Amino acid sequence: MKSARDLRELFSYRELIVVLARREIRARYKYSLLGAGWAVALPVALMLLFSVVFARVASFDTGGVPYPVFAYIGLLPWQLHAGMLTGGARSLIDNRALVTKVYFAREVLPLSRALAALFDFGVAALVLAGLMAWYGIVPGPGAWLLPLVLLAQIAFGVGLAMLVAGANLLYRDVQYVLQVVVTVWMFASSVVYPLPREGWLGRLSYVNPITPFLDAYRCLLVGGRFDPGELAAATGISLFTLVAGWYWFRRVERCFGELA
């Protein structure tokens, strides 16, 4: 019953989540040169970079999909994931003044970061539409299922952010560890190349939900390989992470105010 009360409390702060996300987006876009372009700059730059590099060095079997499209569909959700994770992890420490001075449901902070990351995702997705139009690719009817995959991915990202945010407030070096983890994680997933499915690397996709999510996005948008078993495992892990992350967050949240 306690968790029902916690949920109700969190729901009463729903406006604050939106307000804080908007604060972040505004502050970022109002005072930077590119404005909304920032959300697009990083995935586009990475997409161009990898297109040039992999055209020279190696070629992958992308199942007939032009490499820039293949890479961008990987980079887009990956940026969302990395943004929710690193942004959410920093959310408490960046708002230390608030956490130690004012009471509100603390989940608001990582959630508002996730919402801001989602906004960036939306802006960057417009480029994908342009890119697919350029190559003359029309998504199949399965594209209607994309929001479901997105929901599962968000559950995973938010859960992880909640797991990490508290630790990041308590121990300052967590964020450095996190940077390494995020970088390695990107290349251990099928972000800019298809992962080989033989041997231990193939089994990795059962414990790393990101690869099945990316496969699902690609399959629904441009076609490609897809393993329902992997996606089921990924969704299960995501939901578990969300529940565990929230439970953990609630447990450590009591001592946040004492860290002033």
Place this chain on the structure above:
Amino acid sequence: MSSPGVVFKDVWKRLPRRSEVSTLAELLYALPKRALQRRGEDGLLSHEFWALRNLSFELQPGETLGIVGPNGAGKSSILKLIFRIFRPDRGEVRARGRVTGLIELGAGFHPMLSGRDNVFINGSILGMRQREIRRKYDSIVEFAELAEFMDMPVKNYSSGMHARLAFAIAAHADPDVLLVDEVLAVGDASFQNRCYEWIENRRRQGCCIVIVTHQMQVVQSATRCLYLNEGNPVVLADPAPVIDRYLRDQAESMERTDAQPPASPGITQVQLLDERGHPVHETTAGAPVTVRVHWKFPQPVSGPVVTLDLLHDDPRFLISTPGGNLAQLSSGNALAGEVAQGSGSFDVRIDGLHLPVGMYSVRAAVKAHGAFTAAMRREDALRFEVRRPAGSESHALIELPQHWSIAAQVRQAAEPFDEP
């Protein structure tokens, strides 16, 4: 009888003395120690202390509780417990309705965003709905008197404007419980008066108010007063007796410090003497006093320059000067020909101590003539209180010695106006 607005029931709160472990690396080392550590008989780990011990009280709607006590007594912990930033380790804390704190005005202001944006963000943090803020927006701007500045980024605001906007937002949150922690030490006097007026208004409408302050005149207007010392509730009663007890304890603790033998060479003691040469810890504004500085120099100091900085307990008096002092007594060149060695004392006679009323501390320093850095320094060498002279009706900050006479006057018979 209506239900209480704030309830503390046998509340204990434990806090760490300092954050013992702040990195993962330190945590790895600390884990085995933590696993072995047991709480002592007092219920504490070695790095913890009781910030509050067994505190109980109830506040009815419309009551104001003033909290006094020396620094570190646990005053702010009470506010944080009501605000749910802290959770009690034992006992129970309940607050009814919307709790708003004037604890850190403007926490959560984003410096890059405009005043208008920040009204909506800050209001939302304080628990207001966006619709509610839109409805109250004009009134907030009017209260803050910042109509022309709402589109300016908050980073360009002065500290006074910052405080005004923050207070105006908090004032419109319609709290049922209001927590005030010394914040009103910013802003000009007329704005402060408006704040206190508003707080009083809120109270009459049935809001519970909890105020932490060192300004006794603020506490005096409370309906009840709590005196805390090292986490222990000492007394909870009407303000007048509690304030008396608190001031008496403070004076006693000052005398205890006097009795301690001088620990190190330098300035060993600073005393305030009244007209008859008796050491005192309180004096009235304008009274003649002598400040006696006892010294002990093992090495000779030639042409000693003694400087005494007078610091007022109210930080408002200190922030504007580079040295942070309200007044300074300096021997300058007066002792230029002297050489001080061994031990002795200097006297500074002051014909009239025309200082604002309040608590003072004295910082003493000695340097050799021509030297840049002080040879000896002593913080908090003396503490004393300046009181308003008995029978004084003035509410001015300072009363100056004055003699009035008529300098010139032209006598003229009153002429009736000519009717047209």
